[in-house]
Amino acid sequence: MERDTRKQKREKKMGLGVPALPLTLGVHVLGVVAIILVLVWTINFRGGLAWDSPNKALIFNIHPVLIIIGLIVHGGEAIISYKAFPLKKEVKKLIHLVLHAIALILGIIGIYTAFKYHNESGIANLYSLHSWLGIGVIVLYGIQWIYGFVIFFFPGGTPDIRRYSLPWHALFGLFVFVLAVGTASLGFLEKLTFLENSGLAKYGSEALLVNFTAIITILFGAFVVLTALADAPAAVDDYEAI
Amino acid sequence: MERDTRKQKREKKMGLGVPALPLTLGVHVLGVVAIILVLVWTINFRGGLAWDSPNKALIFNIHPVLIIIGLIVHGGEAIISYKAFPLKKEVKKLIHLVLHAIALILGIIGIYTAFKYHNESGIANLYSLHSWLGIGVIVLYGIQWIYGFVIFFFPGGTPDIRRYSLPWHALFGLFVFVLAVGTASLGFLEKLTFLENSGLAKYGSEALLVNFTAIITILFGAFVVLTALADAPAAVDDYEAI
Structure with missing residues (x-):
């Protein structure tokens, strides 16, 4: 009887009424694929990662890797943490805030490496839509984290x-989060456009790889939002128990 | 008493519990501003619009104008039509499907002009993330419209x-819709990057104009989504009355 009331309440609250658990599997798989693709791109196609190097391109390469691993994948996993495990609310809250903290820190270091690359290469900072939105995302992310904490x-x-x-x-x-996914997509397009202007083949394997990485990132984002709208596996109602 | 029950039901259904009407004003204003900005850009900075011209750039200019007026602004207004007027459900449904039809038709013509410009200028088609997602958006938009109809x-x-x-x-x-807004943002960034590679000043007035147009477009999208989650002005409950 009590179960029924609880279930009814859940259904009223959320129109979709689909279970979150199968969707979380899609999130995990797409997240791992996105990380593998960005590593294949930066390491196999772009020469690898380096914090200090005379080849400044290797410094830039850290930027997409940390943004995808941090803001996108850790950020997305943090969002769905309430839906991914049948754990106690306090444990899920701790996972939520720690994953978001990792996302935020990796995001800040990732943005720093973009500036470092620009400054050491004599490239202008903060003129593109990607950079403007990126600054907006990290500031809003920080405010949101502090408010939540x-x-x-x-x-x-x-x-x-x-x-x-x-x-x-x-x-x-x-x-x-959606703004972060959109900004990452802008970054993939911007970098690829620079490379194509410098002679990279428009229909070559690297161009296809970068575009597919962006599409996997967007699909990851869509699955995260869908999971956030689905029903948590535990009987614990997060909204009631705050 | 009946009013109370209805109000309670509405609150259960939607967690935010904010009225939609003030938000719809934000949608209308941002939509008009986005249209003005894209017209100022294409007409005052890029030489105007033309269906046929030896200056092929004028053919391209139709593309962002039709996409912003059509897919973005008419599409967004169609989405919030259920929240914007205290009208009968059947009237709102008609407004919804007609606005979406206009959005879809202008979107298709807008995409056609991009191909027309490429073909008449000897530029490659369908290699960029912007073009891939654009095709995806228009196909999904068409399927969604037919299914709804x-x-x-x-x-x-x-x-x-x-x-x-x-x-x-x-x-x-x-x-x-969010994918359409993201794809439009990719388009603004892609076109501006091409122009900057051809010598346009990175911090000049045109570059700032294009970036601000993209940001207004993104804000318009955010207001549309927020309005869609807010409470309709009429007592008619669309979910109950389908």
């Missing part, structure tokens, strides 16, 4: 503030 | 099919 973890807001904040926290978080 | 308008599906389809129709529609 203070209100939902330590010291924690009043029950009223938590209740009213939670749907906005989730919606704004999804907005920043 | 057949199931929800004429001849119409069974009540069960309508009830189960509606949240998926809304979610898939938002996905295609």
Whole structure:
């Protein structure tokens, strides 16, 4: 009887009514594929990764690797952490905030390497839409993380503030994540356009690889959003228990 | 008493509980601004629009104008049509499908002009992420429109099919719309990168104009999604009355 009421409540709350667990598998697989593709591109096609090198291109290569591993994959996994495990709410919250912290730190280092590459190569900073949105994403991501930490973890807001904040926290978080996926796609297109202007074949294997990496990244983002809208596996109702 | 129950139901269904009407104003204003900016760019900075011309760049200019007016602004207004007016459901449905039809037709003509420009200028087709996603968006948009027409308008599906389809129709529609906004942003970045490679100043007024047009387009998209998640002004409950 109690189960029924709970189930009904869940169904009212969320129109889709699909279970999250099969979708989380899609998220994990697409995330791993995106990481493998960006590593194949930067290491096998672009000469590898280096923090310091006379070949400045190797410094740039760290940028897409850290953004995909950090902001995109860790960020996406952090978002679906409430839907991925039948664990206690407090444990899932800890996984959520730690994964987002890793995403944020790798994102900041990833953005730093783009500036480092530009500065050591005499390339202008912050003129493109990709760079503008990238700065916007990392600032919003940081604000969102701090707000979440203070209100939902330590010291924690009043029950009223938590209740009213939670749907906005989730919606704004999804907005920043989708913006991050879009900004990463802009980055793939921008870098590939530079390479093609310098003579890279437009229909060659590297061009196809970069475009497919972007499409896998977008699909990963779509699966993360879909999973976030699906029903959690545990009977614990996160919205009720805040 | 009846009003209370209805209000409670609405609140259960949608976590945000904000009224849509003020948000629709933001959508209209941002949409008009986006259209003005893309016209200023293509007419004042890029020499104007032409269907046939020895100056092939004028043919290209039709592409961003039709995509922004059509797929983006008419598409976005179509999405929020259920939230923008306190009208009868059948009238709102007609507005919804007609606006989407206009968006789709302008989108198809807009994509055609990009091919026309490429073919008449000897530029390769369909090698970039922008072009791949653009084809994806227009195909998905067409499928979504036909499905919506057949199931929800004429001849119409069974009540069960309508009830189960509606949240998926809304979610898939938002996905295609967000993908369209992202693809438009890729287009702005791609075109500007080509122009900058041909000598356009990276921090000049045209570069800033194009980047701001893209940012206004993204903000328009964000307001459309937010409005779609907000409460409709009428007492008519669209989900209950399908």
